Amino acid sequence: MEDTATDTEADIAAAAAAAAAAAALAASADTGADSAALAVPKAMTEGTILTETALELDKAGRIQVQRRLNLLGYNTRGVDGVFGPGTRAGLTQWQYKNGIPPTGYLAADQLGALNAMSETLYVNWLAANANSSTTTKKSTTKRKVWRGADGCLRRAPGNARRHIIRGQSRYCNRRRAGKI
16 A cells, blocks of 8 residues: 555656656747647657557556546547557547657657646646545445345345345245246
């Protein structure tokens, strides 16, 4: 749990540093151009499977790419760390709208441009989700139902009525209805 907290704090610190660098870049550029156009250089390397493999993105890196694309409005159909058809479609849309050859694969300069474009959104998302845990704790409470000798699900033995739970046991529902 402590590793998750320190990783989140490190991610927030790294994202804040990158946002400051992007802001400095935007401040040094002409004031007439918008910040999104500044983030994407005119000549980008065309992404191929080889350029993407050379990035050596682990699952956390792929999740970050998917999250950033979603934050920019390009649907990846899930943030799971797998570059499937949904991620390829979202990446292709992002490349096309930014004047990059739309191959669906990343290159190093494209990854840098994606990070620069989404930095503010990503930092805000990290800050908003810093307290949420990525793992859910399994409930340790006992169930309040039991199966009777006849195989029907019933309310917990502590319940005075102890009646069959409707909709949970097909056999018992049919028996109660008189069909068996």
